[in-house]
Amino acid sequence: MNRPAQEQHRPAEDSTALETVGLGLRYRRRWALRDCELRLPAGRICALVGPNGAGKSTLMALAAGLLTPTEGAVTVFGTGPRTASSLRRTAYLRQDKPLYPRFTVAETLRTGLELNPGWDQEIAERIVRLGGLPLNAKVGTLSAGQRTRVAFALVLGKRPDLLMLDEPLADVDPVARQELTGILMAEAAEHGTTILISSHVLAELDGVCDHVTVLRDGRIRLSGDVEELLDGHRLVVGADGEGGGAPEALARHEIVELRRTGRQATALLKPSGEIDPRWDVTRPNLEDILIAYLRTPAPQDRTLVGSDALTAGREEVTAR
Amino acid sequence: MTTAYVPELPAPPGRRPAPGRRLLRGATWLSLRQDRTTLLMAGAAVVLLCGWMLFLGGRIQDFVTSEHIQGCNLLDFPPQCEGSTDKVTALNEHWSVAVRVTGWLLVVLPVAFGAFFAAPMLAREFETGTYTLAWTQSVSRRRWLAARLGVPLLITSVGSSLLAAVATWWTRVVEGRFDVPGYYHWFTWMSRMASGPSFVGFCLLSVALGAAVGLVVRRVVASIVVTAVLTLALRFAVDAGRYAFAPVQEVFAHVTMAAPVPGGGTGMGPTEHLPTNGPLDSDVVANGLLTGDGLRIPLQNDWLGRLTDGTWKCPTPECLAHRETITQMYTSYHPRADEWVMHWTQTGLSLTATTALVGFCLLRVHRAR
Numbered sequence: 145m146n147r148p149a150q151e152q153h154r155p156a157e158d159s160t161a162l163e164t165v166g167l168g169l170r171y172r173r174r175w176a177l178r179d180c181e182l183r184l185p186a187g188r189i190c191a192l193v194g195p196n197g198a199g200k201s202t203l204m205a206l207a208a209g210l211l212t213p214t215e216g217a218v219t220v221f222g223t224g225p226r227t228a229s230s231l232r233r234t235a236y237l238r239q240d241k242p243l244y245p246r247f248t249v250a251e252t253l254r255t256g257l258e259l260n261p262g263w264d265q266e267i268a269e270r271i272v273r274l275g276g277l278p279l280n281a282k283v284g285t286l287s288a289g290q291r292t293r294v295a296f297a298l299v300l301g302k303r304p305d306l307l308m309l310d311e312p313l314a315d316v317d318p319v320a321r322q323e324l325t326g327i328l329m330a331e332a333a334e335h336g337t338t339i340l341i342s343s344h345v346l347a348e349l350d351g352v353c354d355h356v357t358v359l360r361d362g363r364i365r366l367s368g369d370v371e372e373l374l375d376g377h378r379l380v381v382g383a384d385g386e387g388g389g390a391p392e393a394l395a396r397h398e399i400v401e402l403r404r405t406g407r408q409a410t411a412l413l414k415p416s417g418e419i420d421p422r423w424d425v426t427r428p429n430l431e432d433i434l435i436a437y438l439r440t441p442a443p444q445d446r447t448l449v450g451s452d453a454l455t456a457g458r459e460e461v462t463a464r
Numbered sequence: 465m466t467t468a469y470v471p472e473l474p475a476p477p478g479r480r481p482a483p484g485r486r487l488l489r490g491a492t493w494l495s496l497r498q499d500r501t502t503l504l505m506a507g508a509a510v511v512l513l514c515g516w517m518l519f520l521g522g523r524i525q526d527f528v529t530s531e532h533i534q535g536c537n538l539l540d541f542p543p544q545c546e547g548s549t550d551k552v553t554a555l556n557e558h559w560s561v562a563v564r565v566t567g568w569l570l571v572v573l574p575v576a577f578g579a580f581f582a583a584p585m586l587a588r589e590f591e592t593g594t595y596t597l598a599w600t601q602s603v604s605r606r607r608w609l610a611a612r613l614g615v616p617l618l619i620t621s622v623g624s625s626l627l628a629a630v631a632t633w634w635t636r637v638v639e640g641r642f643d644v645p646g647y648y649h650w651f652t653w654m655s656r657m658a659s660g661p662s663f664v665g666f667c668l669l670s671v672a673l674g675a676a677v678g679l680v681v682r683r684v685v686a687s688i689v690v691t692a693v694l695t696l697a698l699r700f701a702v703d704a705g706r707y708a709f710a711p712v713q714e715v716f717a718h719v720t721m722a723a724p725v726p727g728g729g730t731g732m733g734p735t736e737h738l739p740t741n742g743p744l745d746s747d748v749v750a751n752g753l754l755t756g757d758g759l760r761i762p763l764q765n766d767w768l769g770r771l772t773d774g775t776w777k778c779p780t781p782e783c784l785a786h787r788e789t790i791t792q793m794y795t796s797y798h799p800r801a802d803e804w805v806m807h808w809t810q811t812g813l814s815l816t817a818t819t820a821l822v823g824f825c826l827l828r829v830h831r832a833r
Contacts, residue, residue: 231603236596243594255601256601258490258493
């Protein structure tokens with residue numbers, strides 16, 4: 145299928161939609177985000193995954209120019225997030241989806257029209273109509289899911305090149321969720337929009353995104369192309385010999401996470417070379433990889449925390 | 465008919481609705497839409513208050529004209545008014561409460577407008593997070609803020625000008641006729657605070673201050689309280705500077721001070737008004753005695769005891785000490801002609817502060833995180 149629109153809109157291959165260099169933000173004494181090095185190629189759909197308080201929203205707010213970094217820098221298509229061009233090219237849907245409660249749906253869409261030169265009324269109205277929302281309903285009287293739909297219309301109507309969605313579908317019913325995801329993907333495909341989407345629902349991301357970034361404790365834990373990650377990891381199951389430490393058979397591979405249940409051990413690892421044939425090797429799915437990385441701290445943090453703290457209360461989880 | 469077989473036309477290539485129906489554009493539209501309800505309510509209040517002042521002022525004016533008491537009021541009662549005492553007091557008794565309430569409304573209104581409209585205007589955006597909605601659209605923060613401040617400031621200037629025009633007329637009608645001390649003279653507090661161009665300046669200052677506080681405090685209730693307090697403080701500061709460009713004028717009269725009477729009050733005449741003869745209806749700043757070498761001895765008030773021989777009695781030890789050298793009395797005052805200098809000075813001070821606050825907001829919003 146030919147997509148002339150995509151070729152027109154999509155910036156040159158290899159161009160960067162979002163880049164952070166040593167990015168950090170401190171709220172009084174606590175670092176919400178630190179040493180964040182991220183490069184998101186244009187045209188990708190990137191999942192931003194991490195436990196609560198990992199810094200996902202902070203990263204998006206920094207990229208949207210709502211927050212000022214304490215250290216480091218963030219650029220959107222090569223310019224600072226508050227420049228006129230960045231404001232025009234990015235859209236950000238905050239987790240709490242702020243809207244003017246006394247505006248009607250139509251007035252909310254008009255807000256988008258008035259404040260954005262590239263506004264697409266058609267797509268915005270289509271999203272609203274698909275949800276059966278009357279245009280003259282006051283936003284304050286809508287349910288949370290309906291407000292999400294209006295907020296979606298507002299960010300998609302802006303026709304951004306970089307769309308950042310923070311937990312966008314948390315309060316939407318499954319049917320609407322599928323429908324909105326579909327619209328999102330169609331828009332991304334048609335216009336080459338780069339999408340950064342954060343979510344807790346890992347299963348929802350599989351098959352949707354082609355890039356993934358894991359944040360943990362304010363730092364990037366993992367970032368890369370989904371296919372490369374899937375190719376680069378193996379899930380292995382085998383008999384567990386000794387009590388502590390990693391099994392000898394796996395010693396030369398980089399073990400992301402090792403779980404022991406009785407005499408059996410399950411490990412997610414980045415293989416380097418052949419894996420011992422006594423171990424049962426499968427290709428993991430995205431959820432397996434994400435959960436493994438979410439559960440285990442980064443290696444440099446493990447040494448800081450100390451092995452005692454790591455194993456306490458979670459005996460079955462051992463990291464290399 | 466021609467409409468019967470018209471096929472459904474494809475959507476026009478332009479995906480934006482027809483711009484013809486849009487009278488207001490961009491951030492201006494948004495700002496006006498956000499403040500629409502409050503501004504309409506404030507507008508209604510202005511219209512009601514103007515109507516009330518026109519009605520009440522008209523009734524008072526009619527009474528004064530029909531009873532021929534134009535030159536007679538509570539404070540200024542020349543001999544030809546002797547026969548109309550009952551009419552003057554009847555007018556006062558009938559309407560003085562209404563006049564007092566109206567005066568208070570006019571004084572409180574700008575403060576209330578700043579606290580209950582201007583302060584929540586931006587504070588609510590921060591409290592509910594809608595500022596992030598505005599800041600992530602294609603317009604810059606400064607442009608957004610310019611509209612967010614410009615629309616209410618423009619509408620406030622129109623509304624308060626209307627109110628000030630009517631209030632200025634109303635103040636002239638009621639001045640001195642009622643037992644409301646704030647309305648005794650052009651310089652008493654109700655008269656000077658609730659009339660003239662300074663009223664417009666003060667309304668604008670209240671709005672700018674409320675917005676600036678909302679931008680800094682970011683909480684609705686807290687910013688209402690802070691705005692109310694700061695508005696009053698600024699109001700008094702502006703008021704204190706009202707004569708900055710109206711130099712004090714002085715009048716003098718020659719006097720001879722009486723020698724201290726050893727036995728007490730023998731030869732004491734009546735207490736008399738100082739003979740300096742300051743112009744009528746002027747704002748007296750100070751009264752006092754002046755020695756030949758230029759020393760000023762202030763007096764508590766402009767009444768002084770006079771002996772039967774025409775000399776004046778020293779009220780203070782300081783006066784007694786310099787009795788021999790005192791040659792003149794003085795009264796320093798602001799004449800009625802200073803009224804408009806005073807109003808325009810206050811207006812200028814308010815507008816300067818307003819400009820400074822708007823500038824502060826524009827700087828602040830750029831750096832805010």
